[in-house]
Amino acid sequence: MFLKKLLFKLIRRYKPRSYGWFNSYSTWQEAQNQCSGYNSDAILKKVKTSTLKVKSGEAVFERDGVIYDQIYYSWPLLSQLLLAASQNNGQLSVIDFGGSLGTTFFQNRVYLQQLKKVQWSVLEQGNFVTTGQSEIAGNGLDFFYTVEEAIQNKGEHQVLLLSCVLPYIEKPYELLDYLLKFSFEYIILESTYYNYQPYDRICIQKVDPVAYDASYPCWLLDYEKVKTIFLNDYTVLTEYETGIHFYLDGERVEYKSVIFKRKDSLQN
Template structure:
């Protein structure tokens, strides 16, 4: 029956149906408001996402797996070499010290990804600021003398004074990313490393549908326009280097990153 229907349909319709099939997952739509995008995205189970990430990262911590990203295990670490270069660049400018605020850093995925290199530095603190349910699990299962978890930036700064801000795959999932950036810049970080952030020829609000092989979820997601995005920083920072992100390019966007350093004047 399927073969018979294919023979009846013209090639143009077949191509359209194949495209729809491939777009069941990924980025869909162009929304005028966060509320509209959120309504189409529906709801997702935070607890299931945490359980997936926790289960994978626990195996990494216990040495049963090599690398985790987005709750998926890999048999080889997929380094973001530019991000790691940014961390090493920052530490070289501060005599081997590296005090990080990893905003939206899950359960410490980026920390564990780069731990082999961080272990070579004389003074490291890695502070993850996340939603309360992540922080609760992080404190219970992963926190140690170097890796800490907070649900508020000010609470983190009351104990530590991070000099480098890491924003990896987080800004695109915030309702008001530029408002958050304005708040973050008030803390006067010396360095900012941005990674795995989607850019397009113009700013766009979409809904990202995650493949079930990772976990079942969909949520609003921004594509940024690079010039507009950088304008939030360039009055106080300069770009040391920009780079392509691990997630590569799609027909809709390109994942990019950048290393920023605070101006001295």
């Protein structure tokens, strides 16, 4: 059995791959210099085309511009969103940081439509926000450039959602410090991958060309270190592995989710 596992790891480590996660870099800039980046008009065009089909009902579900013939739900995430709404008179307000053109909103809209009121504010790169505002927004879905702008236009939001966002932020801990200042009642780090070792690591991700042709630097963060950032003001409601994974250095890297609630709101 030991030899079988060792052979499996060696195959994973040395089997040639054209996409996935690669190498280790000392700085973000060093990795970025070898990447094409995410800020591409071709990527936006593909995501927009797929999202418009979902919005109109021509397609069922899209993720990263790829259309699927069924919706892949994250039931723990949806349950938490509905629970948050139930504690707020059937109303839900979400800031979806890095939410593309509303993937998660459309993924769950059959359920969200049953609520009394939904405000779903997506924060994204400038070209995505501009497109979202002009072609996608409606029925509670809006697009903003900053948290401040979203709050100014739509008021305080209950939930902060970050779906696999932190790996693609150059300074993720600075971002978290900034977001914590807004005192969201719930913070959800949804389906995010972390390093299989207890330290932060910078890699390059080459995207499966089925989605689009791109490569960019990314963090494999230390999961426990990330959690610690929240624990002064928040408590962990639940944490779990999503079942999604990939391999790096022959080791399995898991996607995890964790849901926090602000301590001073626990009685609610």
